[in-house]
Amino acid sequence: MRFANKVAIVTGAGSGIGRASAQQFAREGARVVVADVNPESGAMTAAAIKERGGDAVFIPVDTSSYESVASLVQQTLGTYGQLDIMFNNAGIVNAQYAVHEMPVEEYHRTVAVNQHGVFYGIKAAANAMKDRGGVIINTASIYGYIADRKQFPYHASKGAVVMMTKSAALDLARYNIRVVGIAPGLIETGIVSEWRKNPALWSKIERAQMRGKAGTPEQVAQMVAFLASDEASFLNGHVFCVDDGAASFKR
Numbered sequence: 737m738r739f740a741n742k743v744a745i746v747t748g749a750g751s752g753i754g755r756a757s758a759q760q761f762a763r764e765g766a767r768v769v770v771a772d773v774n775p776e777s778g779a780m781t782a783a784a785i786k787e788r789g790g791d792a793v794f795i796p797v798d799t800s801s802y803e804s805v806a807s808l809v810q811q812t813l814g815t816y817g818q819l820d821i822m823f824n825n826a827g828i829v830n831a832q833y834a835v836h837e838m839p840v841e842e843y844h845r846t847v848a849v850n851q852h853g854v855f856y857g858i859k860a861a862a863n864a865m866k867d868r869g870g871v872i873i874n875t876a877s878i879y880g881y882i883a884d885r886k887q888f889p890y891h892a893s894k895g896a897v898v899m900m901t902k903s904a905a906l907d908l909a910r911y912n913i914r915v916v917g918i919a920p921g922l923i924e925t926g927i928v929s930e931w932r933k934n935p936a937l938w939s940k941i942e943r944a945q946m947r948g949k950a951g952t953p954e955q956v957a958q959m960v961a962f963l964a965s966d967e968a969s970f971l972n973g974h975v976f977c978v979d980d981g982a983a984s985f986k987r
């Protein structure tokens with residue numbers, strides 16, 4: 737039970753990587769705050785954890801609002817009395833346009849969730865953790881390192897998460913708060929469901945992984961749990977690719 741007596745917040749926990757990570761934390765003894773903008777799916781994750789004997793509560797959040805994220809952290813302290821692990825994971829993809837045709841609103845919508853939301857999560861969690869230490873994990877993407885077409889806002893936001901992770905780790909080291917990130921490759925979740933509907937496109941994208949297959953949310957959750965655990969106590973200020981080598985070779 738790596739997370740006995742620990743309290744974890746997982747944003748975007750209604751689905752995909754967030755849901756699998758919330759379930760993993762709970763299986764290993766954490767009390768888990770399932771946070772999502774979607775109340776139905778968020779409540780489903782919390783219910784699934786409780787059905788298996790875990791301890792979870794759903795708290796709605798819109799990570800693009802600082803007030804909402806700050807309130808999430810305050811409600812967590814009110815419910816569980818402490819915060820040990822903050823997984824800033826909620827994210828969206830942009831509608832696909834080349835950069836010169838990208839609607840300005842679409843850029844801001846994407847960056848508001850993927851980039852600003854991570855800042856808000858780091859800031860609010862750090863203030864709750866600074867007396868006793870903790871771990872903050874941010875979800876970037878291999879698209880924080882390598883470019884694809886028509887994804888400018890997503891790339892901008894995920895590249896920012898990579899640097900925000902390093903910068904926050906440095907500022908928060910004195911409080912014994914580690915800040916690390918994950919950069920997933922293609923993972924079969926709701927966020928890529930549109931691509932999944934097109935078999936030719938899907939198999940092309942799958943071939944970007946070294947073994948030609950998308951990963952599962954559970955495979956990513958294993959890495960998230962490791963990073964949050966004491967086994968990773970000397971890991972700090974880095975973002976780790978969970979991508980079957982996708983960011984390592986030219987295609």
Ligand SMILES: NC(=O)c1ccc[n+]([C@@H]2O[C@H](COP(=O)([O-])OP(=O)(O)OC[C@H]3O[C@@H](n4cnc5c(N)ncnc54)[C@H](O)[C@@H]3O)[C@@H](O)[C@H]2O)c1
Binds near residue numbers: 749800
């Ligand atoms: N699936 C992939 O291939 C892949 C690859 C690299 C990175 N990622 C990143 O992984 C993270 C999780 O995505 P996923 O793949 O599990 O997708 P997903 O769509 O299954 O899950 C994302 C969750 O975030 C929630 N969400 C969206 N906007 C929100 C907001 N403003 N506030 C709170 N919650 C919000 C959604 O309701 C959803 O439950 C994202 O940051 C995504 O960019 C995914």
